[in-house]
Amino acid sequence: MFGGLKERLRAARERLGTSIGETVKPTAALEAAAPEIPAAVTPASPSLVDKVKLLIIDRELVVSDKDVSDALSVLEMTLLESDVALPTSDAIIAHVRTSLVGKHRKIGESVDALVVRALKNALLAVLGTGFDLTEYIKTHEHPVKILFTGVNGTGKTTTVAKVGSYLKKQGFSVVIGAGDTFRAGAIEQIDVHAQRLGIKIIQHQAGADPSAVLFDTVQYAISHKIDVVLADTAGRFHTKANLMSQLGKIKRVMNPDLVVYVDEAVAGNDAVVRAAEFERTIGADAVVLTKADMDSRGGAAISIAHTIKKPLMFLGTGQSYDDIIPFSPQQVVEELLGGDT
Numbered sequence: 280m281f282g283g284l285k286e287r288l289r290a291a292r293e294r295l296g297t298s299i300g301e302t303v304k305p306t307a308a309l310e311a312a313a314p315e316i317p318a319a320v321t322p323a324s325p326s327l328v329d330k331v332k333l334l335i336i337d338r339e340l341v342v343s344d345k346d347v348s349d350a351l352s353v354l355e356m357t358l359l360e361s362d363v364a365l366p367t368s369d370a371i372i373a374h375v376r377t378s379l380v381g382k383h384r385k386i387g388e389s390v391d392a393l394v395v396r397a398l399k400n401a402l403l404a405v406l407g408t409g410f411d412l413t414e415y416i417k418t419h420e421h422p423v424k425i426l427f428t429g430v431n432g433t434g435k436t437t438t439v440a441k442v443g444s445y446l447k448k449q450g451f452s453v454v455i456g457a458g459d460t461f462r463a464g465a466i467e468q469i470d471v472h473a474q475r476l477g478i479k480i481i482q483h484q485a486g487a488d489p490s491a492v493l494f495d496t497v498q499y500a501i502s503h504k505i506d507v508v509l510a511d512t513a514g515r516f517h518t519k520a521n522l523m524s525q526l527g528k529i530k531r532v533m534n535p536d537l538v539v540y541v542d543e544a545v546a547g548n549d550a551v552v553r554a555a556e557f558e559r560t561i562g563a564d565a566v567v568l569t570k571a572d573m574d575s576r577g578g579a580a581i582s583i584a585h586t587i588k589k590p591l592m593f594l595g596t597g598q599s600y601d602d603i604i605p606f607s608p609q610q611v612v613e614e615l616l617g618g619d620t
């Protein structure tokens with residue numbers, strides 16, 4: 280998903296490297312230092328030459344703000360063009376600046392290595408830690424109840440099916456609650472997934488109270504000693520107030536361990552704004568970003584975790600059940616900056 284951003288970052292990184300490389304050159308005095316060693320001394324005490332050489336190699340060059348400011352502007356444009364939210368871009372730039380400026384670069388050290396290290400650390404700082412669902416389930420009381428929410432069409436139902444399949448493969452027992460009772464079609468959709476995956480599903484008829492369905496699902500999980508409850512919900516309510524009160528009631532009745540906010544990477548900065556709004560009003564424990572396969576810019580993935588200070592749990596990467604990957608900040612950073620350093 281990060282193809283476009285990766286290319287842009289490479290250009291920004293080269294620009295940073297060139298700026299530092301060009302402007303922070305060894306001073307004339309430093310370069311002249313070696314020839315200044317009295318020739319007569321050299322044969323008599325070669326160790327002195329070695330010492331001076333060592334001194335030159337160990338001498339450090341200090342990177343100034345001026346050396347990097349133009350290149351950092353380029354990096355900022357790169358990030359914004361890739362849909363990275365402004366506060367997140369600001370945080371990345373500030374981090375890179377702090378780690379480069381005032382830094383003592385050893386003469387022998389590659390500028391690119393310095394720049395890549397600064398960029399990697401900056402990205403890791405904004406991406407946060409990720410969320411290991413398997414580990415969470417292993418270390419919490421069962422059933423672990425997970426509520427999936429988010430606006431309509433972003434991929435909640437598909438994600439519930441994918442996560443169900445993912446957890447089943449890891450040996451956990453799963454029950455799905457068909458909490459989108461808004462349309463009969465929605466119940467049918469999740470039912471088809473559950474049948475295909477061989478996962479138990481609890482459903483009521485269309486128009487039923489979603490809280491009642493999810494309450495029954497939790498009761499089923501308790502009485503059958505099921506490990507995980509996955510609750511699908513509708514994203515479409517008549518008004519925002521209605522959405523809030525519905526979700527409020529579901530939360531009271533079902534008492535989820537985790538509220539997972541689902542949005543689509545293709546929504547870019549809109550997804551970041553929506554996630555922040557959702558976090559303010561309902562609160563989320565983690566985020567799943569779908570349709571990452573259709574988004575080459577990658578900005579939403581980088582911005583959401585930083586903006587709402589909640590971890591990304593999975594990326595949805597296609598329409599099949601296996602198209603889901605646990606989100607790993609390390610892996611993303613490696614994909615963006617690793618490989619060719």
Ligand SMILES: Nc1nc2c(ncn2[C@@H]2O[C@H](COP(=O)(O)OP(=O)(O)O)[C@@H](O)[C@H]2O)c(=O)[nH]1
Nearest residue numbers: 431432433434435436437569570595596597598
């Ligand atoms: N390409 C792609 N399509 C997805 C992904 N996740 C969901 N979709 C598609 O997005 C559409 C809406 O998904 P759905 O799960 O019904 O969304 P919901 O309304 O939030 O429950 C469907 O056509 C899904 O196949 C994904 O990761 N990649």
Ligand SMILES: [Mg+2]
Nearest residue numbers: 435436459465
């Ligand atoms: Mg749905």
